[in-house]
Amino acid sequence: MMRRQRSGDRIPRHSEAGFSLIEVMSALVILSIALTAVFATFISQQRSFTVQNRVAEMQQNLRQAVEYMSRDIRMAGYGIPDNVAIPNNVVAAGVTSMRSLYAKDNTARPDEIYILYLYDMDANQPPTAITAAMPIASAELNVASVAGYITGDLVIITNGTSADLFEVTEVQSAALKLQHNPGGSARDYNNPGGHSTWPSGGYGTGSTLAKARFTRFHIDSSDPVHPVLMVDRMGALSPQPLADDIEDMQFTYGLDTDADGVVDTWTAAPGDPSPRRTDAPAGKRLERGSPRDRQPARRHDAGRVPAANVRHRDRRPELRGDGMTISNERGSALIITLMLLLILTAIGIYAISISTTEMSIALQSKTGTATLNSADSGAHFGIDLVPNVLTTDCTVVLPDQSVYTVTSRTTGTLTVKAGFGSNYRFADFEVTSRGNAPPQFVAQRTVQAVVDYGPVPVGTGYDPN
Numbered sequence: 001m002m003r004r005q006r007s008g009d010r011i012p013r014h015s016e017a018g019f020s021l022i023e024v025m026s027a028l029v030i031l032s033i034a035l036t037a038v039f040a041t042f043i044s045q046q047r048s049f050t051v052q053n054r055v056a057e058m059q060q061n062l063r064q065a066v067e068y069m070s071r072d073i074r075m076a077g078y079g080i081p082d083n084v085a086i087p088n089n090v091v092a093a094g095v096t097s098m099r100s101l102y103a104k105d106n107t108a109r110p111d112e113i114y115i116l117y118l119y120d121m122d123a124n125q126p127p128t129a130i131t132a133a134m135p136i137a138s139a140e141l142n143v144a145s146v147a148g149y150i151t152g153d154l155v156i157i158t159n160g161t162s163a164d165l166f167e168v169t170e171v172q173s174a175a176l177k178l179q180h181n182p183g184g185s186a187r188d189y190n191n192p193g194g195h196s197t198w199p200s201g202g203y204g205t206g207s208t209l210a211k212a213r214f215t216r217f218h219i220d221s222s223d224p225v226h227p228v229l230m231v232d233r234m235g236a237l238s239p240q241p242l243a244d245d246i247e248d249m250q251f252t253y254g255l256d257t258d259a260d261g262v263v264d265t266w267t268a269a270p271g272d273p274s275p276r277r278t279d280a281p282a283g284k285r286l287e288r289g290s291p292r293d294r295q296p297a298r299r300h301d302a303g304r305v306p307a308a309n310v311r312h313r314d315r316r317p318e319l320r321g322d323g324m325t326i327s328n329e330r331g332s333a334l335i336i337t338l339m340l341l342l343i344l345t346a347i348g349i350y351a352i353s354i355s356t357t358e359m360s361i362a363l364q365s366k367t368g369t370a371t372l373n374s375a376d377s378g379a380h381f382g383i384d385l386v387p388n389v390l391t392t393d394c395t396v397v398l399p400d401q402s403v404y405t406v407t408s409r410t411t412g413t414l415t416v417k418a419g420f421g422s423n424y425r426f427a428d429f430e431v432t433s434r435g436n437a438p439p440q441f442v443a444q445r446t447v448q449a450v451v452d453y454g455p456v457p458v459g460t461g462y463d464p465n
Contacts (some may be wrong), residue, residue: 007433029339038351046355056369061244061319064244068231072213073113078100084099084165084197085195092424096196097197098193101115101116101253110250111268113216116165118156118213119210120208151169151171156211159203159204166189214235216239217231219247228243229244229388251268363441366441374403375445381433382394382433383405402436403435404436409429435447
């Protein structure tokens with residue numbers, strides 16, 4: 001006897017070829033989480049690469065700026081026998097003279113430093129002598145040669161005992177005169193009333209006239225996001241940038257107070273160091289890292305998948321039970337899921353590949369910079385030892401485990417330079433420094449420097465042969 005099944009009874013469900021919507025959505029959620037982690041790693045590595053590039057560039061700029069500053073600091077006071085009159089308020093209120101350098105100690109802001117010295121060692125800009133006496137500060141400068149002088153130059157006239165500073169306002173080549181008219185952009189260097197140290201009787205014929213370097217190093221914080229280390233030549237030209245993203249500069253000065261050649265005290269505020277020997281300041285500089293990348297707000301777009309009416313060609317009747325239709329599916333959800341998985345996997349592999357490449361580039365850039373810096377340190381070490389030479393390798397391990405090896409020698413060449421008598425020569429030395437990366441990396445850089453040492457009297461033996 002057959003029992004008829006009523007239409008309201010539940011119909012058993014058979015296994016289907018495809019996945020349900022819940023399974024597809026679960027797979028997409030898992031894949032989205034994995035992809036989010038991949039892209040988070042990618043963005044982090046990309047940011048690290050950008051920061052490392054900025055840091056390497058900043059370190060290079062800072063290294064060049066410190067080298068530039070060190071040269072001027074070491075020359076402070078060169079060729080100046082006594083205090084030179086300068087206009088009031090050019091350096092600071094009440095400061096009307098200086099001989100070598102003037103330090104401005106700012107506890108709440110970056111320090112500043114002013115440096116003054118005679119610049120007579122360039123063969124293209126040789127010193128000259130005045131051909132007529134200069135009894136008063138307003139008198140003309142009649143010179144033996146105007147070669148190398150241009151409008152806006154700062155010049156110092158000295159008789160070996162006194163010295164005064166002027167700014168050239170006009171070069172008269174035919175008349176062999178350098179005019180120093182007051183006013184205009186001359187910052188009152190030429191004001192006759194500003195030369196309070198003018199010697200009695202003025203400067204006689206034959207007094208030396210040479211270019212002067214009067215510089216100011218300071219931090220320009222007008223853009224607080226990108227502060228800049230600046231150099232001001234204290235003449236008609238505008239200040240020029242030396243290094244970007246330098247937010248602070250602090251100096252400590254070693255003073256020899258009893259003239260015995262040994263530093264007796266260190267201070268951040270030396271006042272006027274002109275009467276005393278001042279070692280090159282040990283500067284503490286805080287480099288400014290690159291600003292944080294601003295991340296755009298994440299926007300989550302919620303979309304709706306419209307329902308589609310699909311007609312199946314399957315002639316088997318649909319089975320209805322409890323008001324729910326169960327269709328025989330052909331596996332389209334599986335295919336779509338696999339395609340999405342394939343696309344997301346390809347994107348993830350590409351992102352990881354890019355991240356790995358950028359990490360390698362950043363690491364190589366950092367290693368190369370450290371190696372160059374170690375080689376440069378060795379070169380400076382060898383230069384500081386001149387005229388002594390290092391005939392055998394001198395190897396030094398730096399705190400970051402990078403190593404430099406330096407040697408030096410004399411070339412045996414003695415050259416004559418403009419501005420010095422025929423009885424004096426400059427000896428040429430060659431310094432070679434090799435920098436090696438820390439042990440876990442492989443990199444090597446070589447720096448060679450040719451150093452002129454002098455002037456030395458003719459007959460001084462620097463030829464090793």
